[in-house]
Amino acid sequence: MHAVEQYARAHIVTDTADSLDDERRTVPVALRYDPEDDPRQVHITLPGPHEWTFERELLEQGLRGPVTSGDVRVWPCGRVQAVMEFHSAKGVALVQVDSKALLRFLRRTYTVAGTPVAH
Numbered sequence: 001m002h003a004v005e006q007y008a009r010a011h012i013v014t015d016t017a018d019s020l021d022d023e024r025r026t027v028p029v030a031l032r033y034d035p036e037d038d039p040r041q042v043h044i045t046l047p048g049p050h051e052w053t054f055e056r057e058l059l060e061q062g063l064r065g066p067v068t069s070g071d072v073r074v075w076p077c078g079r080v081q082a083v084m085e086f087h088s089a090k091g092v093a094l095v096q097v098d099s100k101a102l103l104r105f106l107r108r109t110y111t112v113a114g115t116p117v118a119h
Contacts, residue, residue, distance in 0.1 A: 003034040004108045008101040012046065013094040029095065031102070033109040042109065044084065046095065052086050059084075060106055063099055 010029045030045040033056065042059055045051045054072045061067045062074025063082055073085040082102055084095045 002112055003032065003036070004105065004112050005033075006031045006101070006105045006108065008097050008105075010046075011096040013096070029097065031105045033105070033112070035109075035112055042105075044095070046086075046093065050086075050093075052084075056106070056109060059102060063102060063106075 007028050007030055009026050012025070012027055027047050029047075030043075032043040032045065033041075034043075040055055040057070041053050042056045043051055043053050052072060055069060058067055058069045058072060058074055062084070063076055066073065066075035068074075071087040075083055076099065077083045077096060080099055081096050082099045084097065086093045086095070
């Protein structure tokens with residue numbers, strides 16, 4: 001099986017931003033899924049050394065309604081966006097991403113894993 005990696009553009013809002021421009025900038029994020037590493041987990045890498053790993057199911061459910069697991073919360077934002085909220089000792093970051101990009105990523109993960117797409 002092959003790993004799936006996809007890049008998307010996101011808006012990041014963080015409580016540690018230095019300026020309003022930092023909060024509103026669009027940045028690349030990397031979405032990664034490796035079924036050999038753990039078929040239940042997805043990885044989201046934000047700019048800098050910030051990687052979050054959480055259940056693929058959380059991302060899928062978060063496209064339909066608000067869900068929370070540990071330090072990660074995901075919810076739809078209107079009809080075309082989704083928000084991922086990450087909590088750490090350094091603060092909170094909100095990442096707003098196009099829902100289509102997340103859905104395309106999820107479909108690719110299910111194709112690689114050989115499981116049916118649930119969404």
